[in-house]
Amino acid sequence: MSDLTLYYFPGSYYSQRALLALYEKDAKFKHQVVFIHDGDQITPSYMRMNPAGQVPVLADGKKIITESDAIIKYVDENVHTGSTLVPDEISSVGKEVARLRKLISSVRVEIMTYGVLRFQDLSITGLHPIAKPMADIMKKDQGKRFAELRKTLAVLAEKYPDLRDAYNAKIEFATNFPKEFQNRELVVKVLNDVEKTLDEIENILKRVKDEQGISDCWLVGPRFTAADIALATLLDRISFLGLTARYFTPEKRPHLYQYYQRLGTRKSVQQVRSLVLATPRMFILRKLKKASPFVAGIIAAGIGVAVAYSILKRK
Known part of the structure; x- marks a missing residue:
């Protein structure tokens, strides 16, 4: 393989998934932080690499891979260290990993995140200190930031005709997305839907523990897979938003609570969390x-x- 470079932002939910995969595979890669709050992801050079204007992006020489799931698959197939993260779906384990990834990815994380940042009273124990500055900005500007983003994108669309469609797609997103996370009823519904997802995860962890006799199991048994990467990022986001007391405690969903405690001892998870904590310094x-x-x-x-x-x- 050529030199790998990951373009990411530490606080990005999907960047964290890609980082976890790279760390789990003990991959050697270069870090390229994309400051999404400063608009690095909408510069012409970045948009030509990823017209969606999103993080993460993995570059392997001249080869570009976008979307976290595709990056995880690429890393798993091409980095020949560490354990297999995405088992072949021909196997029963592979089918279960695929099913669980789909289940966890059904959570509308963007609305949950921006919604709780917007309506801070929905947080049970309070936002993580790193989240507070962003939440305060959102509370003050009431969508001003997205309006400014739309203006910037419109200027770029005119200036770079080859990227006009990509920039127009970003304008559409910047127009519609605020309407969703500023809708308190929708945010509450998304938070309630998370309960159902985690109920199923709790039952799965209990079943795996009972059937396989493993006290410290992961989602499909002793192996840490891409399904666990998906769950790890979701649980960390829940913690980031001050919602652990709502979703998993020793009394409520004890198997999920124990699972989260074990996550904290895993090297790859520690590495990603360290990057997140270093964000203000960056x-x-x-x-x-x-x-x-x-x-x-x-x-x-x-x-x-x-x-x-x-x-x-x-x-």
Whole structure:
């Protein structure tokens, strides 16, 4: 394989799926952070790579793979380390993995995410600190950000005729999507539908544990598969939105609760979570670098020294 490069944003739900797959396969790849809140994903160079203007994107030399499910499949087939993430659907295990991925992907995560950020009272224990700044911006501008995005896209559509259709599709999305996540009734319905999905997941975990006699099983048994990648990102998003108390506790869905605790001990999950927690620092360094590359370098070095000092101090 050529050098792999993943274009992603750490807070992106689907980027997290791609990252988990790469880490699970112990793949060597380059990180290219796409700052979606600054519009990196709608630049002409990025849109030519992925006309949908979305993350993630995997580049393998000149080959481009878009969509997280396609990336997971590509990585699984072409990186010959780690265990198989997508078993052949000819097998019963493969069929079950495919069914579970479809079930979990039926959750309308975008509406759940933006909806809870918009209606913060729907969060049970409060948003994750990283989510607060974005939620506050959404609460203040009341769709202003999407209106500005539409104007920018319209200008780009005129300036780059070869990308006009792609930009117009983005304009349509930026017009319709806010109507959905600003509809409180729809957001509540989506949150209620998650209950049904997780009820089925709870029953599956119980059945696998009882039938296979495995106390620390994953969704289809002892193997961690693409179905677990899908569930891991969903559960982390639920936690991010302060909804764990609603969906899984030792009393409510105990098998799912135990599953989530085990996820926290898995190296790939820890790696992705570390990237998410580092997002605010990435934004700060990006802003500083734009203002003054020299100052950004000094501050980046300072952050590194501070981290090293804190580690030594703990030791």
